[in-house]
């Protein structure tokens with residue numbers, strides 16, 4: 001029988017910092033497809049802390065501090081737990097299904 005040494009296991013165990021645990025447990029990934037967004041403004045009205053008009057593309061983008069990537073086609077971000085329900089509501093209200101919450 002092969003026995004894994006506890007010491008070796010502990011040596012290989014990755015113990016995240018508390019701030020990293022919070023990122024995993026209390027954030028959700030969101031994205032906006034700018035190619036399908038028709039700039040109706042529903043999401044800006046429902047969750048103005050997260051969504052706004054991108055003046056460069058005329059489409060929706062995710063606002064700081066939540067945005068992590070923004071280009072001509074997509075805006076991606078991470079939102080805290082307290083905004084998930086509001087963003088899910090915006091996603092279900094989007095007439096083109098351009099908002100994804102993971």
Ligand code: SF4
Pocket residue numbers: 032036037038039040041042043044060090093094095096097098099
């Ligand atoms: S609700 Fe959808 S279509 Fe309307 S602005 Fe927001 S992402 Fe664009």
